[in-house]
Amino acid sequence: MRTAMTQAPVGDDVWGEDPTVARLQERAADLLGKSTALFVPSGTMANQIALLSHCDRADEVFVGDGSHTVFYESGAGPAWAGVSFTVVGRDGLFTAEQLVETIRPPDQHFPRPRLVAIENTHNRSGGRVFPQHDVDAIAEAAHARALSVHLDGARIWNASVATGCPPATLCEPVDSVCACFSKGLGAPVGSVLAGDPDFIARAHRYRKMLGGGMRQAGILAGACLHALDHHVERLADDHDNARVLAEALSSVDGLSCEPARVETNIVRFEVTSMSARDFVALAAEQGVKLAAIDRRRVRAVTHLDVSAADIREAALRLSRVI
Ligand SMILES: Cc1ncc(COP(=O)(O)O)c(C=O)c1O
Structure with a gap:
């Protein structure tokens, strides 16, 4: 580019x-x-x-x-x-x-x-x-x-x-x-x-x-x-990665995530055991960048700089945060 x-x-x-x-x-x-x-x-x-x-x-x-x-x-x-x-x-x-x-x-x-x-x-x-x-x-x-x-x-x-x-x-x-x-x-x-x-x-x-x-x-x-x-066709990889992340997060106690709701490259999930803001701050310390949507909900976005291996690692680190 x-x-x-x-x-x-x-x-x-x-x-x-x-x-x-x-x-x-x-x-x-x-x-x-x-x-x-x-x-x-x-x-x-x-x-x-x-x-x-x-x-x-x-x-x-x-x-x-x-x-x-x-x-x-x-x-x-x-x-x-x-x-x-x-x-x-x-x-x-x-x-x-x-x-x-x-x-x-x-x-x-x-x-x-x-x-x-x-x-x-x-x-x-x-x-x-x-x-x-x-x-x-x-x-x-x-x-x-x-x-x-x-x-x-x-x-x-x-x-x-x-x-x-x-x-x-x-x-x-x-x-x-x-x-x-x-x-x-x-x-x-x-x-x-x-x-x-x-x-x-x-x-x-x-x-x-x-x-x-x-x-x-x-x-x-x-x-x-x-x-x-x-970079258009490869967006399908981002969508796959988002689904993989959602699947992984759906099995973490303290998070509520519905993989069936993931249609593209954005994963929205709820944090049930602390505030979204605290979760985002702790995730950042683990090297995973997220955004709080409101008090409870968090947004993760997949994109061309995030690989399938990164997604597996991110899911692991987010479960550690909880
Ligand atoms: C749906 C939608 N529209 C518009 C924008 C604004 O784009 P920009 O950040 O280039 O101003 C965004 C940015 O995230 C968006 O998600």
């Missing part, structure tokens, strides 16, 4: 002159089944630009429970786009019926319903794949009510590998999609926002307003192209 970065031809992307960024944008648009894509520094910026490009201030955005945009983007949606969020369903996923029940009739007292945001895979719920029949039905219900649909597909590659469904098929019913090349794909920086040309023209302007226009960004896009070439 570092070699690809140093060899990438570059130009000034603020002026649209970087050939490697252009190549990545075309490739990503094609893979995601949209006509246009825009390279941005992060998934957070892609989601925020999507809110700005779809919504006016005071509009209402429907999201799943624990959505990244609500939970982990520092309150940026209300701050920059001026939107309010309404949560639909529980634990990340929801159905078209739940969405329809939540949308209120037009009334001067209510915010204007404008956007539905789906997250696939869903981070906080433990990397779950959003069932495609629900995505299809949600998009149909949203469009019938003149709402747009944004897909936070930071890990759409994981959803694709887990289901065997091409990313373009997963993104087909939605109007815009964010996808990341960092995280599981291993690039140091980089995400895209994809959609139709009008949407991307608005997004381009907001990227500039947020300071996301980059100059010789081809060195970063080169890493992302390398990730697409070499």
Whole structure:
């Protein structure tokens, strides 16, 4: 990847002159089944630009429970786009019926319903794949009510590998999609926002307003192209490793883990014998890096720098912590 970065031809992307960024944008648009894509520094910026490009201030955005945009983007949606969020369903996923029940009739007292945001895979719920029949039905219900649909597909590659469904098929019913090349794909920086040309023209302007226009960004896009070439299919290894870890943790007294819930590269488990925070601190002393989701629950993520042998060792060390 570092070699690809140093060899990438570059130009000034603020002026649209970087050939490697252009190549990545075309490739990503094609893979995601949209006509246009825009390279941005992060998934957070892609989601925020999507809110700005779809919504006016005071509009209402429907999201799943624990959505990244609500939970982990520092309150940026209300701050920059001026939107309010309404949560639909529980634990990340929801159905078209739940969405329809939540949308209120037009009334001067209510915010204007404008956007539905789906997250696939869903981070906080433990990397779950959003069932495609629900995505299809949600998009149909949203469009019938003149709402747009944004897909936070930071890990759409994981959803694709887990289901065997091409990313373009997963993104087909939605109007815009964010996808990341960092995280599981291993690039140091980089995400895209994809959609139709009008949407991307608005997004381009907001990227500039947020300071996301980059100059010789081809060195970063080169890493992302390398990730697409070499690091997508191998996500299946991360999924296998996550299942192995979950199996091992499920037999440790003091932890509660359901291997059947592991669908991709995230393992979510509960610590029953101490606080999640204490467990994470003790695990770090053992050289195993985890994140506390809340008081009880912990998240482990597998990725391309973690081997099957590392997983066995991590499971052993975590059982020692208990
Ligand atoms: C579902 C989801 N969306 C968006 C993001 C934000 O990506 P970034 O860290 O590149 O801002 C993340 C990061 O973990 C995520 O899990």
